[in-house]
Amino acid sequence: MAGSPMKDKFTKNLPYNENNGSSERGLRVSFANCGPEVKGNEEAKQAAEKLGAIVGALVFPPKPARVFLYIQPQNIKYERAKSISVSISLEHEINTLTKLTDFYKEDNEIHMDTFWEEKPTFTLTIKQDDLADIEKFTESPMKLILYENVLSDPNEVDFADTKEKVPVKKATAYGHVDLIEFFEKKRSHTSVETFLYPLDVSWASDSCKITWKIYTLMPIMREVRLSNVIFIGLTSLFNIEDSILDNCDDLVAKLSFQSRDLNERGTYEKIFICKYTVFTKQIISEQNTFYKWEKLKDPEIENYASLGIYSGIKFSIGNLFTNLLRTENVDFNFEGIDIDQDYALVCNSTHRFILTDKWHIDLEKHLACDKYEIIVEIYKESDPEAILLQGFIDLSIFMYPGVINCSFAVELKPPMRASLTMSRYSKSWGNQKSVYSENYLDGIVKKTTFTVISVCTKLPITEPAEDLNETYNNYKVQCDIFKDCWKREVKKKTVSLSEERTCEEKYKSFDDQILRLIRHMAENNTLSRPDNNNKSFFCTQITNIVNRILPLIACDFNVRYPTKTNAEFVDLMTIVFRELTKRCSGLVQEALKDLLFRDTIAGNDMQSLLIREMDFAKLLYHMGNKEMSQYLFDMLDKKYNRYALYRFYVFLYNVEMENFELARQYLNRPWQERYEDGGISVTNLCEIYLDYMEDINSVDGENNAAENLLNALTHYCEEVQPKIPIGWMILYCIYKKHDYRPGMSYARWKYENVMENLFFKIEYIPKSRWQIFNNFQPKLGTERQTYFWKACEALLQLGLYHFAWLLFEEIADELEEVERYILNTSFKLAVNLIKSKFITRSFSSAAKSSDELKAFMCLVNGNIEYYRQPNGSAAMSHYGAILDIKNARRDSRFQLGILRYAYRMLEEKEFDEALEAFQFASTSDADELIANIGKAKALYFLNHLEEAELYFAEATRFTIYLPNTWAYLALINLRLGENYKALLCWEYAHLEPDVLIHEEILNELANVDIEDISLYIDTKEPHFS
Structure with a gap:
């Protein structure tokens, strides 16, 4: 007894039990003093001490109390029992069931013929607080097998000998009673209903219903606490090779803990967890969607298809490949699986493990140390040493707070012959030789063989180990908390949205309803057409608005102005009316602005125009023309500032330009003045970035x-x-x-x-x-x-x-x-991390690279040099090199570098080079506008005035008012003798009196010889080409 490992494990953790006398220490003391009392006799004294030491070294733990679980069938309904002899056998895989009778009989059966007279009672003996019994009953329910006494098969017996036919017991139905729910810290007394289902689902047989009374006179649990339940279920094997698919009779899937590193013997330490058997080839969509209890499968009666071994845990075929944690960096191509055509090896079985508080804590420690993972091994029962497929599951996700359920898509591959001196993680699959046939690799090149394994815990592993019955309030409200863990019914309250946020959403709902009403009235002109349809419409809208006002009273007004009497509530209604009327007035004013604007420019057209103008202003800024860029932003602000969309665009611009104070001003606006960004919560993400x-x-x-x-x-x-x-x-x-x-x-x-x-x-x-x-x-x-x-x-x-x-x-x-x-x-440049000592690189392989890569190398290196020295020549040499790359022409991604180069050439009066560079401009509006102005300037200084006028005139078609463009047109027309056109253009150039004409144009005007200007002005309508 002392040498038993289970007994040693038991005694190590055994608590003091008052019912069993003294503690272990007390036993040692009493045995130490049980020798004879000898005075003056040294040898006898030594002998007594030795005897005390020997006896004291023996540990006799107090015997645990034995609890009898009484099982009484109260009622049995089975229609076929009226015409045939029926018996029901009660079995338990480990513990012995005893039938209480007046005489000893090895018979754990209920005989329907004598049931109502006998009403037998059965008992199971369970040790109180015994960890071994907890393990036994976790996965081993009480089995119920219904037998019918039928005559032997007439095909096997001569028809003349029918009188000598012997009745044979044939198993026809199967069911079970889960007894783990009776492991409580109180006496149990429960009525349980059980159904026994036919073993052959194709056989039209009735199910058998049994009502039990199950009780104990003592609690099964006293000190030990059950803290968690773990279910591990395996669904199917997918994309399996045909040779396995068609020969799966004795296929087994085994799960074990395996150490991540080799031990001293050069092997991986393994700890068995569970295994799954009985795989069947089925079309995926035709399988049953209930998990079976793996431990209830019985090869003798072949109950694999009976509902009697099914658990209450179900999954959905449509969601079979959703919400899975996949083996990392593996393409499972779920979209390529046709569930109505493709076959799989279906198992759909589950195991259950119940943890005490100590086991819960131990499991958490092991997962935190992360020294083990789960290995999945597929093999034949007839040849367990030949592993056909294997895969691995990383359980680290269960150490993330709150995680209780995760289904894993586990890639399965043939095992590899790995060197025992090297860790598995130091080798790739591709460098190993498979012990499996090469046909496997050839047959499933495009498909990933995998299985889906679900792991579910009743409570998160990271939470403190508590008594499940207390957590689920099971002492007051009886429920089967061990049945599954997919349905959480914890008594703990869920955290709801904050009251402030909830109220904000209700205000938004009210505002949206008012705005919808305003738009409908404006678009359908309902006020000018009083008819019955309008009356019905407004009555409906009154109801809708009332339904949105009442929540506002509850969440806001009645909080700010609590009421106790009817008079106070009437006063509150006055406040509600006044505040909401004022709010609606503001909404109407804002909506009318939008409607007026929409009358002139359609909403999408306005948005496109705004984007085009902002792109132009941003491009000018990054080209170095900050003065003109700021002018355009000021113009946009006057034009669009009342629109939330514009404010949103400016907010994004301030975030990327790291103008965080300006960006924060947008976030501090009331939510009504902010843009609703299409449901992807861009503003929220930007706010997180801004805070960071x-x-x-x-x-x-x-x-x-x-x-x-x-x-x-x-x-x-x-x-x-x-x-x-x-x-x-x-x-x-x-x-x-x-x-x-x-x-x-x-x-x-x-x-x-x-x-x-x-x-x-x-x-x-x-x-x-x-x-x-x-x-x-x-x-x-x-x-x-x-x-x-x-x-x-x-x-x-x-x-x-x-x-x-x-x-x-x-x-x-x-x-x-x-x-x-x-x-x-580019990222370093974007986040301003380019140091002064940063060295641009060139690659020896650049000559063999594509034209695109060559152009990007020039562009990026040019951007770096421009960032460090905007007025230097280093950047221009990189940008200029792009012009020599033929296939880089008219690619908008290179435009910034090309335009920077072209305008630098204008500054350096290299007009022909500048004109050539401007030819690279893409067809995007902002690039083309800037390029047209640049070409016009180059042509002007080359004295090609007619061509310059054409490009300047083209630049006025982009809906962006540029005073200097009109000033150049005035200057050109003046030099061409088109005085009236020149006056009109000069007038357009001064539409904004606060904007000064560029000094370059004024200098050119000063250089014009007055003697060459005719004072005659033709007043007829000028023609602009």
């Missing part, structure tokens, strides 16, 4: 920048935009940067399952600085690279460069060196 940038630029906030960013992003992803992957991808990169694997797994799980939402395109938004500078597109070879770059592009479009750089670093090492240099350098 202010933190890292602040001496006080720098230390907390990462923590604040994590908190803000987590709220954004969990509460604001859980279905947009960009936030989750940023979180993943941050967790990876800090080597927090649970967070990496959790964030990857989230973004991979909403990746289809990544491919939105932010239409109608001005170009960001990144898009103006180069907008380089790397070559992407994998699905993962494509996903990360798409997310990166969206962030670059918004000007959130630090976030975009985080995402790019995730795939940077997978790109070519030249591409990596172009993008890394």
Whole structure:
């Protein structure tokens, strides 16, 4: 007894039990003093001491109390029992069931013939607080097998011998009773209903219903607390090779913990968890969607199809491949699986494990140490040493707070013959020799073999180990908390939205309803046509508005002005009327402005025009013409400032230009004055970025920048935009940067399952600085690279460069060196991290690179030199080299460098070179406008006045008022003798009296010889070409 490992494990953790006498220490003391009392006899004294030491060394733990679980069938309904002899056998895999009778009989059966007279009672003996019994009953319910006594098969017996036929017991139905729910710290007394279902589903047989009374006279649990339940379910094997698919009779899937590193013997330590058997070849969509209890499968009666072994856990065929945590960097191509045509090896079985508080804590420690992972091994029962397929599951996600359920898509591959002296992680699959047939690799080249394994815990592993019965209030409200863990019914309250945010949403609903009403009235002119239809419409609208006012009274007015009497409430209604009337008046005024503007320019046309004008102003700024750029921004502000959309665009511009104080002013506006950014919550993401940038630029906030960013992003992803992957991808990169694997797994799980939402395109938004500078597109070879770059592009479009750089670093090492240099350098330039000692690079392979890469190398190096010395010549040499690359012509991505070069040539009076450079301008409006003005200037100074006039005139067609363009037209017409046209153009040049004409034009006017100017003015309508 003392040598038993289970007994040693038991005694080590055994608590003191008052019912069993003294504690272990007390036993030792009493045995130490039980020797004979001898005085003066040294030898006897020594003998007594030795005897005491020997006996004291023996540990006799107090025997645990035995609890009898009484099981009494109260009622049985089975129609066939009226015409045939039926018996029901009660079995338990480990513990012995005893039938209480007046005489000993090895019979644990209920005989229907004598049931109502006998009403037998059965008992199961369970040790109180015994960990071994907890393990036994966790996965071993009491089995119920219904037998019918039928005559032997007439085909096997001579028809003449029918009188000698012997009745044979045939198992026809199966069911079970889960007894783990009776492991409580109180006496149990429960009525349970059980159904026994036919073993052959094609056989039209009735189910059998049994009502039980199950009770104990003592609690089964006293000191030990059950703290958690874990379910591990395996659905199917997908994309399996035909040779396995058609020969799966004894296929087994085994799950074990395996150490991540080799032990001293050069092997991986393994700890068995569970295994799954009985795989069947089925079309995916035709399978049953309930999990079976793996432990209830019985090969003797072949109950695999019976509902009697089914658990209450169900899954959806339509969601079979959704919300899965996939083996990293593996393309499972779920879209390529046709569930109505493709076969799979279906198992759909589950195991259950119940944890005590100590086991819960131990499991958390092991997962935190991260020294083990789960290995999935597929083999034949007849040849367990030959592993056909294997895969691995990383459980680190369960160390992320709050995670209780995760389904894993586990890639399965043939095992590799690995060197025992090297870690598995130091080798790739491709460098190993497979013990499996080469036909496997040839047959499934384009498909990934995988299985789906679900792991679910009743409570998060990271939470303190508590008593499940207390957590679920099971002592007051009886419920089967061990049945499954997919349905959470914890008594803890969920955290709701803050009252402030909820009230804000209700105000928004009210405003939206008022605005819809205003638009409808304006567009349909309902006030001028009083008819019955209008009356019905307004009555409906009154109801709608009332339904939106009442929540406002509850969340706002009645909070600010609490009422107790009817008179106070009437006064409150007066306040409600006054404030909401004033609010509606403001909404009407704002809506009328929009409607007036919409009368002249359609909404989309206005947005396109605004974007075109902002792109032009931003391009001028980055070309170095800051004075003209500021003039245009001032003009835009006067023209569009009342529109929330314009304010939103300016907000994005301030964020990317790091004008954080100006950006903050937009966020401080009332939400009614902010633009609703299309449901992807761009403003929220920008606000997080703004807070982060202010933190890292602040001496006080720098230390907390990462923590604040994590908190803000987590709220954004969990509460604001859980279905947009960009936030989750940023979180993943941050967790990876800090080597927090649970967070990496959790964030990857989230973004991979909403990746289809990544491919939105932010239409109608001005170009960001990144898009103006180069907008380089790397070559992407994998699905993962494509996903990360798409997310990166969206962030670059918004000007959130630090976030975009985080995402790019995730795939940077997978790109070519030249591409990596172009993008890394561009990111450093975008976030102002170019140092004075930064050295631009050229690559020996550049000569073999494409024209596009050569042009981008010139552009990026030119941007770096321009950033350091805007007036220097180094940048111009790089930009000028782009002109020598034939295939770079008219590519808008190179326009900034080319236009900078062209205007520098104008300044240096290299007019022919400038004219050639302007020929590279793309067809985009902003580039073409600037190029036309540049060509016109070059032609003017080359004295090609007629051609110069054409290009200046073309520049006036872009809906952007440029005084200097009109001044140049006046100057040219003056020199050409078109005095009246010159006067009109000069008049247009002075429409804005505060804007001064450029000094260059005034100097040219001063150089005009008055003697050459005719004073005659032809007043007829001038013709502008």
